[in-house]
Amino acid sequence: MYAKPSAIRSSVPKGNNSAASAIKSLKAIHQITGQYLVDKKNVQAADQRNTSGDVSDRDMEEAFSVLTEVKQLLASSAGYRMMAAAVVVPPKPIVEKSSDGAARPPPQEVIMGLFAQMSVVSAINLFKHWGIFDAIPIPIPITVTNNNGSGSEESELNGGISFADLAEKVNVEQSLLIRISKMLTSTAILGRSQDGLCLYHTPTSLFLVSTHPMSAMFSLLHTNIVSVSASLPSYFDTYGRREPVGVNHVPLTVHEKKPELKYFDLVCQDPKRMAEFMKAMSITHSSRVPTVGIYDMTLVLSEARAGGRETVWVDVGGGGGHSVKLFLREYGGHDGLKAHQCVVHDLDDVVQEGARRAGVQEEDDEMKGVRFLPLDFHCQSPVKGALIYYLRHIMRDYSDPVCSNILRNVARSLSPEARILISEQITPEEGPPTTSQPSSQQMYAAFKDFSMLSIGGKERSLDQWRSVAAEAGLEISRVYMDPKGTAHGVVELKLADTWSEEVSA
């Protein structure tokens, strides 16, 4: 049974600062109107009125009058916009049974669906370009204390903006804005009010606001995958139907008409692009792609405690020092790894920026003492004498011969007890092809590999790791998989018995 609208009317708050209570009233009214519609349908279908929970026409009239009252109240406190948010229900695909009895959409749906997904990506890209995600007000969490003082409740004002205001704010024709927004409201990436007049953020779209690192990651992937995709056929027509092997003349640099440049040189040339790249990288340290908690740090910690080595941990291509920071946080402290025992190597511009940020932004001093040193790993070797040479998300940017060359350069700094750690995806060997449901895990692994193709890189299976290591005079000593079951792992390498400076030359 639902509360009577008259009872709800008496609980509608009168003050401007009671938006959350008013929202509660509005929710209750929505339940009544929802039930009313169900009842009406039942009546039309089988004349089954007067079942329990029915809402009478009079109740309904009163509900609408309360609704108007609450809406007026909320409009005056800007809270109305929250409750006007629509609940978007994504369309259900038409489903057929395949020969093995499993449910799957018909082929034409599968193919059309791919373009529908692609159109979502295009719409997001355009909205990012127009600054739409930044222009939609962000929901503000508010805490409401109960009247009886028994506690408090978190509620949210959904922000939101009318299409008319938004069109003016971002200088886009309103009808065009509405058309494109449908790609995102129909997929629940943005929310739309029931009256269709307003646009709202959802938890997903908040990740696309320009200050969020995911927004930078979106742009990076859009450039590297979507922009390049149209020129892939001509790339392979020109360069041959084989994997790119060099550091330059990769699909992205060819697409951008700077084939002689390496991908990272292209990024470094443009400070805005560089900043966005660094921001995007900060999000690659996540539960899906963990950094700490995989490698057994026992030996590292005992070396750090013993204090005999000037350098224990070297992060090769360590960017702004994100990984070192995480390791110091997890394994640092009095008895653990010290900042001054760590080195971050990267390109000159990057380490300068990393060092500046470590100096300027680390209020808790956790990175103070970390040495940021320039290195070009294609032609130089890192500092000598460390126990660990850590390469996270480096190898995947390059072809097999380039990887082996980088590893060989690192190996030249290795003592027999030292180890190289490659922290990357260890692509699971593909299982038997499925005739029914596609495997999302295999699809994700394939997507990551495909996305690296544009810059001439690739993801690797354990066999492929073994082979690039062997080419560099190294061998796998241990493999650590993420205990949480992701495809991310750490491949530990040591000098092979056969390794010698001559072999590595």
Ligand SMILES: C[S@@+](CC[C@H](N)C(=O)[O-])C[C@H]1O[C@@H](n2cnc3c(N)ncnc32)[C@H](O)[C@@H]1O
């Ligand atoms: C994909 S990012 C990985 C960054 C970091 N290891 C992480 O996991 O977040 C690749 C890094 O390699 C660096 N890099 C690219 N070319 C390099 C080179 N020739 N020598 C040293 N570092 C390089 C880039 O600047 C960037 O920081």
